[in-house]
Amino acid sequence: MGTAEILDAFAALAAVPWADPADFREALAATIAKSQEDRRVFELLFERFFFRAAEAEALEREIREERRYEGGEQLDLDQLREAIRQAIAQGTDGEMRDAARLAIAAFGRRGEGSGVVGVDVQRIRRTLGLQASGRVAEGDEPALEREQIQAFERHLRRELERALIERTEKLPPSRPLAELDRALPTSPIQDLAAVHRAVAQLKRRLATLGHEQRGRRRASVVDMRRTMRASLETGGVPLRLRYRPKRPRRPEIYVLCDVSTSVTSASVFFLSVLHALHDSFRKLRSFVFIERISEITEVFERERDFRAISEKISREGGVADVSGYTDYGRVWLEFFEEISEDLDPRSTVIVLGDARTNGREPHAEVFAHVAERAGRTFWLNPEPRLYWNYGDSVMAAYERHCTAVFECWTTKHLEDFVNVVAGGTPAVEA
Amino acid sequence: MAAGADNRSVAEVKAGLERVGYLADEPAALVAYLAQELGKPVLVEGPAGVGKTELAKAISRATKRSLIRLQCYEGLDEAKSLYEWNYRKQLLRIQASTDAEAGPAAGTFEDIFAEDFLLTRPLLEAIASTEPVVLLIDEIDKTDQEFEAMLLEVLSDFQISIPELGVIEARTHPIVVLTSNNSRELTEALKRRCLYLWLDYPAVEREMEIVRLHAPELDEKLARRLVEVIHMVRQLDLKKPPSIAESIDWARALLLLGADDIDDSVFVRTMSIIVKHRSDIDLVAERVGVQLKTTPGLGAEATG
Numbered sequence: 001m002g003t004a005e006i007l008d009a010f011a012a013l014a015a016v017p018w019a020d021p022a023d024f025r026e027a028l029a030a031t032i033a034k035s036q037e038d039r040r041v042f043e044l045l046f047e048r049f050f051f052r053a054a055e056a057e058a059l060e061r062e063i064r065e066e067r068r069y070e071g072g073e074q075l076d077l078d079q080l081r082e083a084i085r086q087a088i089a090q091g092t093d094g095e096m097r098d099a100a101r102l103a104i105a106a107f108g109r110r111g112e113g114s115g116v117v118g119v120d121v122q123r124i125r126r127t128l129g130l131q132a133s134g135r136v137a138e139g140d141e142p143a144l145e146r147e148q149i150q151a152f153e154r155h156l157r158r159e160l161e162r163a164l165i166e167r168t169e170k171l172p173p174s175r176p177l178a179e180l181d182r183a184l185p186t187s188p189i190q191d192l193a194a195v196h197r198a199v200a201q202l203k204r205r206l207a208t209l210g211h212e213q214r215g216r217r218r219a220s221v222v223d224m225r226r227t228m229r230a231s232l233e234t235g236g237v238p239l240r241l242r243y244r245p246k247r248p249r250r251p252e253i254y255v256l257c258d259v260s261t262s263v264t265s266a267s268v269f270f271l272s273v274l275h276a277l278h279d280s281f282r283k284l285r286s287f288v289f290i291e292r293i294s295e296i297t298e299v300f301e302r303e304r305d306f307r308a309i310s311e312k313i314s315r316e317g318g319v320a321d322v323s324g325y326t327d328y329g330r331v332w333l334e335f336f337e338e339i340s341e342d343l344d345p346r347s348t349v350i351v352l353g354d355a356r357t358n359g360r361e362p363h364a365e366v367f368a369h370v371a372e373r374a375g376r377t378f379w380l381n382p383e384p385r386l387y388w389n390y391g392d393s394v395m396a397a398y399e400r401h402c403t404a405v406f407e408c409w410t411t412k413h414l415e416d417f418v419n420v421v422a423g424g425t426p427a428v429e430a
Numbered sequence: 431m432a433a434g435a436d437n438r439s440v441a442e443v444k445a446g447l448e449r450v451g452y453l454a455d456e457p458a459a460l461v462a463y464l465a466q467e468l469g470k471p472v473l474v475e476g477p478a479g480v481g482k483t484e485l486a487k488a489i490s491r492a493t494k495r496s497l498i499r500l501q502c503y504e505g506l507d508e509a510k511s512l513y514e515w516n517y518r519k520q521l522l523r524i525q526a527s528t529d530a531e532a533g534p535a536a537g538t539f540e541d542i543f544a545e546d547f548l549l550t551r552p553l554l555e556a557i558a559s560t561e562p563v564v565l566l567i568d569e570i571d572k573t574d575q576e577f578e579a580m581l582l583e584v585l586s587d588f589q590i591s592i593p594e595l596g597v598i599e600a601r602t603h604p605i606v607v608l609t610s611n612n613s614r615e616l617t618e619a620l621k622r623r624c625l626y627l628w629l630d631y632p633a634v635e636r637e638m639e640i641v642r643l644h645a646p647e648l649d650e651k652l653a654r655r656l657v658e659v660i661h662m663v664r665q666l667d668l669k670k671p672p673s674i675a676e677s678i679d680w681a682r683a684l685l686l687l688g689a690d691d692i693d694d695s696v697f698v699r700t701m702s703i704i705v706k707h708r709s710d711i712d713l714v715a716e717r718v719g720v721q722l723k724t725t726p727g728l729g730a731e732a733t734g
Contacts, residue, residue: 002622004622004623005622007469008468008625010466011468012468012625015439015464015467016440016460016463016464019442022456023440023456023460025456026456026460026461027460027464028463029457029626030457030460030625030626030627031460031464031625031626033624033625033626034473034621034622035475035615035621036628037476039628083489192491234517234521235516235521235525384653426456
């Protein structure tokens with residue numbers, strides 16, 4: 001965010017009425033947050049800053065809210081529960097806030113407040129028996145949407161914080177903003193979209209690789225027909241030569257993916273990469289391996305759903321035979337035997353694995369053959385570079401033969417990989 | 431209380447958009463308002479088919495400005511987006527002046543680089559227009575970064591420099607709308623110059639309103655059912671989720687067919703309107719078809 005954006009933000013604020021919180025927030029967001037990710041961080045900050053600012057102001061002027069729900073203790077717990085459930089189901093902001101206050105008042109009277117906001121929120125939620133739909137809802141009470149409960153929890157948290165501030169008459173120390181960091185998506189399903197985006201980018205880059213070379217005069221062929229046509233524009237004088245466009249090379253990709261236990265956490269990520277690749281490239285053959293290698297191209301072509309695919313692979317892959325330990329040497333031998341005929345300088349081999357051989361023969365020379373036959377060979381390693389070649393990792397033996405190797409366990413890394421492959425410059429942190 | 435005179439302008443923009451058949455939500459209306467107020471370009475991002483392009487068209491209709499559209503694609507260059515010299519006309523001019531005398535007349539070469547010989551392309555047209563216009567730069571993410579860089583001059587200063595002519599400055603201030611499907615991260619420089627708006631698929635209620643606006647004869651219950659099914663389909667991991675335009679198409683198709691409920695058989699027959707990939711069709715037929723079979727149909731509820 002630069003000075004220009006701050007200027008814009010003020011210009012925008014001048015143009016909207018300040019009294020409406022929604023307009024105010026949207027105007028700020030439109031000028032400051034320039035992507036969805038930014039927007040998420042912006043909402044967090046906005047909420048936090050203005051909540052604190054308003055509270056600080058209230059403290060200074062010694063404004064207190066009059067208690068509106070004095071009758072809290074007289075309410076029967078069951079009635080209360082029903083009332084709150086209704087409010088949540090209706091889902092308007094104001095009602096939910098009132099319900100949250102009601103709940104807090106009721107529990108505060110019973111002396112159950114622990115003084116720690118997070119603990120209280122969970123306790124109140126438990127006592128109210130709020131269950132998200134999907135889990136078993138007790139009785140015949142309608143289950144509530146998970147988002148609605150989360151919204152209610154947010155209100156609870158806010159109101160508790162507000163009450164705490166009123167009681168202690170000072171603001172709690174502001175929490176570090178570490179949680180506002182652009183967190184990496186953790187669950188594989190969430191990740192999927194990001195992976196798909198990175199792969200879509202890879203596809204586009206590969207597809208347009210030839211375009212950059214189009215402009216180079218050297219070694220391109222003059223297209224006589226188009227030159228003559230163009231010359232009509234200039235009265236029959238061929239001022240401009242037209243060249244035959246260079247056809248971009250059709251990538252032929254072989255992907256080998258390690259699915260052994262040593263890379264369990266990463267293999268879900270890898271499989272999603274594979275999944276995304278399959279969506280984008282037609283000439284793609286994929287393999288999974290642990291001890292032996294198994295082609296899974298067909299599985300991907302048949303199945304659309306990611307979860308179904310991973311299940312199928314674990315069932316039908318037939319790769320985890322005896323020990324479940326990776327045997328890279330054997331994998332290369334098998335791969336070479338099966339595929340060496342098809343490899344040519346136009347093909348790209350991508351290996352996804354940690355290069356941990358469990359002390360077995362790495363057969364780097366076979367891998368060298370593979371790499372030699374293929375046009376390009378990339379290795380994506382799910383471990384940080386620091387751990388390579390420690391223990392049973394034999395990354396160095398393979399690294400020598402690869403066009404390039406990358407550490408890769410987040411979509412950020414994947415994007416870097418895409419950048420390098422497509423001829424761009426890697427990001428600084430890569 | 432805030433809905434008094436202060437709030438009128440944003441609300442007015444919103445009402446204006448609604449009059450021309452575009453139901454904008456709060457953020458969209460606000461950004462549209464800011465774009466006119468501040469004269470800044472708007473960058474609209476979002477998945478395909480949520481009405482990004484439509485927003486620009488609606489703004490042009492609502493403000494009664496004409497719309498100039500620049501459709502971006504890979505390899506779009508200055509000659510197609512900014513301006514080009516009209517070779518033929520220049521050549522004719524040279525020949526004409528050569529015929530009259532022994533050689534080319536003095537000054538011919540200055541003459542042929544005048545505005546008369548300029549072929550205006552969308553960007554120059556928008557800048558040079560005497561009437562205020564709406565400039566729509568569609569799918570900016572399809573172009574390469576070089577083109578983005580070229581846009582910067584247009585977007586921040588509303589001017590175009592032509593080496594032979596000098597700088598052409600905007601006579602009126604165009605409203606610029608850029609759309610992107612987010613297939614590539616746009617450069618910071620471009621984003622900095624724009625207001626940002628993220629459009630997403632609308633919630634059930636709003637999409638229902640949109641569908642009913644465009645297919646007013648559709649029964650309200652049927653419309654709700656339709657939008658619910660569409661939302662169900664969007665939940666699936668599809669290659670191409672159905673867009674708003676496709677829900678409208680589907681609503682119209684149902685009207686034509688005279689269907690009064692979306693049950694299993696109607697859905698399977700008309701599914702191709704909203705799902706357009708072989709593998710998607712299989713998936714949707716499997717998931718949604720089954721759900722439609724198990725849930726009681728609308729007709730049962732309505733008559734019962």
